[in-house]
Amino acid sequence: MLSTILSLRPKATDWLFSVKTFAASILALFIALAFDLDRPVWAMATVYIVAHPLSGVLASKAVYRVLGTILGGVAAVIFVPNLVSAPVLLSLVLAIWVGGCLFLSRLDRTPRSYLFMLAGYTAAIVGFPCVGDPTAVFTTAIARCQEISLGIICATLVSHIVFPRHIGPVIAARIDGWMGDVAKLADQSFDPDTDADSLHNERARIAADLGELHGLALHLGYEKSGFAGRTRQLHALQSVVAALLPVLYGIHDRLIAIKGELGTLPDDVTAILENITAHIKAPSHDQGRLGALHHDIDVFAARVAQERDWAGLLQINLANRLHRFLDFHDDCRTLWDGIRAGEVPTDVLDRWQEGARASALHRDYGAAFRSGLTALIATVIVCGFWIASGWPSGSTAAMMAAVGASIMSFLDNPVPALKGFIRYTALSVAVVLVYSLAILPGIDGFALLVMAFAPYFILLGVLMATPQTYGFGLAMLVNVVMILNVDTAYSSNVSALLGGGIASLAGFGVAAIVTAFVRVVPVDSFIRGLVQANWRDIAGIARGTLNIARMVMIRRLLDRQGLILPRLAMATRHRETLIRVMPEVSIAASLYDLRRIRLFVDRDISARIDVLLRNIARHFEARLDDFDRAPDPKILAEVDNILGLVTVMQDDEQRQKLLIPLVALRRTLSKTDAPKLDRAAGNATRPMPVSPEIGEIA
Structure with a gap:
């Protein structure tokens, strides 16, 4: 990481982003201190958590963070007072809530996923510290909602007013x-x-x-750019x-x-x-x-x-x-x-609107379940140790286990990022000790506090503007803010600082260990799962059990190709996967068209198409267990038989409609030879036997 940081050459926009974010965080801290809110640092940390160079992205994150915080706070208010007398049950319920929300978050591939994730770990952040005093849970939830909202308002106002950068x-x-x-x-x-x-x-x-x-x-x-509402x-x-x-x-x-x-x-x-x-x-x-x-x-x-x-x-x-x-x-x-x-023709928009639905994006239920299960297990393990040992900082560790299992869940392998976050948290504790013991005791007034914070926060804020160093900058800023816990009056409790730091490290450590055993899937297996998801959809189209629009189907298959691409460098044995995906899109489109056209053609040809579709469905279902299975020769033979009948059809319109998908399917199934159309056409005047269906095990 050090070499990456030293190689950076920040642009003027990066420095501007850092200064704006620092100004918004100081504004949030000032207002929180002026109104004597319970945890002013929550407002300051929130500014950095939602910060983004693009104003529209920041605003959407802000909205979903507020909604997620409110939902998580409500959950904590419901769970803690009613279950506090049964700590094991309360821990389990909160862990299930965190895991369930993370499961929903991983299924939603839009910015809305942030709402579900926040709702999950906010309940842990509000609920676990109130276990010792359940009567404070409502006050804590209100305070968090107030301070999170304050931080978001400050971040949004500064981003949209001071040199806004639109998306x-x-x-x-x-x-x-x-x-x-x-x-x-x-x-x-x-x-x-x-x-x-x-x-x-x-x-x-x-x-x-x-x-x-x-x-x-x-x-x-x-945001209010020229493309707003588009x-x-x-x-x-x-x-x-x-x-x-x-x-x-x-x-x-x-x-x-x-x-x-x-x-x-x-x-x-x-x-x-x-x-x-x-x-x-x-x-x-x-x-x-x-x-x-x-x-x-x-x-x-x-x-x-x-x-x-x-x-x-x-x-x-x-x-x-x-x-x-x-x-x-x-x-x-x-x-x-x-x-x-600013004016799109309605007919063109309507023609393509269906393909833009969320159902056109791939949803990985397996990865979502493993992510949710990881958060559940990590939280339960820490809570179990906390209950058994009576650890004073156990609530902090439980919170951090829930947060750690959640925030990196979008990665294929979150373990390296979690390890990095643990290292950065340890460095943050060292920075906090310097501020707490050497700098803050000499601070008298808010202006001096701002001057003391400015060099560190602006410099680290620049790192947040670059994807390669974003995680380091965010961790070093948010952890320092939260552990330092600035309030209206200075207090230096080194043992409390160290205890909170150690608990945070322990929580992230448990999250990393559980993630390594439960969540991480080899990239080869991930790619294999995406390819097999395509095969399941193709089989469903052939059988008629997958009832989705043609364009939605194409978008979904191509979306999986987009997910495969960045992972191929780590899975060389799947180099040919991308070569497969586009032909499979062609196969799926041909099957979709054949299933629709067969309703309007000659009964004999329709029957043959039905057999062909069932055989193709069975082939792709069999490939789920036999990854490299070759197509059965009977499938190719049946396509050739149907093509032979179609080429001599007298109805030009039906002939044309059938030839388009059949030629595409024949070419996709075999690129090394041509069908024997002359022989098939010669036999078309007498009944041709229908190829037998491939057995269920074929």
Whole structure:
């Protein structure tokens, strides 16, 4: 950490953030002391806990912190007086509350998760110190709510009034970068010779940004930038970008297949791709050029519409994908232009709104349960020792166990961070001793106190502006504030300071140990779980038991890809996972379309599609136990049989609707060979046997 700190080169905005945060904390402390509140340091510490360089993020954290504090205080007021005579039961109830709230927090991947986490450990912070005097719990809860609210008000006012930095421009810069990334990805996807790894990296990076920007957009309702109130529109824009990724994957894959079949791309295809590239790179959005491009694709599609060989079917599929890409890209530009102008067309917004729902984000119930269980066990262990030993500082240790198990739960492996927090807490005790024994005894008046605090707090506040040193800066500031416990009159009780410091270390230590045994999952297992979650969804789509919208399904699969990306560097054996994810999105979309279309086609083809869907469902269910299982040859044979029947259908509309998902599914299942369509078409005049269903153990 020392080398990281020494290598930092803070910008002027970092110093401004630190000075603003220090000013807000001093204002909160001054007001708390002036009104003789019970714990003035709670107000001061809260300013640093909610501090953020972006005013919208700070405001949303502030709102959820207030609500979480109130909910946790209410829980403590209910639990402590009624259960204080049964300390074991009270400890268990508070531990269950902390664990349950943390479970809900880990399931919610929006800023609202902060509310649940705060509600959990606030009950511990208010409740455990009042075990010896249960009549004080209501007063303590009110005091905490007052002082937390005071700190939040001061932090919010200073952040929004003094050189505010809004989140809107940050999001705008990200989206402008997106538009450039999409154009670059399209240009690469239109070349069948593009390096596969380069394409995978580009798609994966955009997918990872989708989840991050989803959370940032939720903060827009808490500030007054030009994008305030545009959260819904921005989420719709993210849905469009998410939809573009599998479409571009499909285009690139079909181009590779067509070139493999014909030896080169047809001239009209090459011309269309060049024109599309010029269109999406143009600085202005030309609707006239867009209409001309659709017309060119229609002419190309009419030329190959009646083709029955594999190369022809691939070109039919390609034409559909090109139309879809242009439509999606048009919606993308329309949404972004509308957001910047303050007026988004309702029809475009409605078209993509469903894909922006929270259900489109992955929820890891297993990780959430383990996080909640960790907080429960850690709190119970410390409480058990406290009850058995009569430890005077046991309440502090119990509080810190609950806090320690909660605040780092968003990490895959919180143990290193908890170890660091323990080290920083020990350093904080040393800083507190210096202040308490050498500096504060000579302080007479609030102005001198501010001068004594300024060098340390401003310097450490700068570290909070950088992600690499944020944890160190926050721990060194909040711990010093809380352990020092500044009040209206100076008092130096070294034994109490040391006792509180040791108890804090013990609480965090127990949280770290329990986390190591219960919470930590190897990154390989985490990635494996995400991949298997995709397989469960694909099986559910094939069986018809997963009833979600098509775009919600695509967003969810891509969201998991975004979660996998940053973890691949630590799990090299899963390097091929990203290569799998996009084909699985294609499979899921094809199955979704086939399940819907089968209701309107010939009974024989519909029956064959039903068998195909059940066999694919069983295959992916079997892969949950056999991770590397290859598809059963019967699945590929049945796809070829259905394709053979569809190619000779007389109803052009039904033929077209069936060919699009079937060609995509066939190409995804096997990239090394082509279906024997001539043989299947020749046999189409007489009944063809339906392939048997794969057994339940297949």
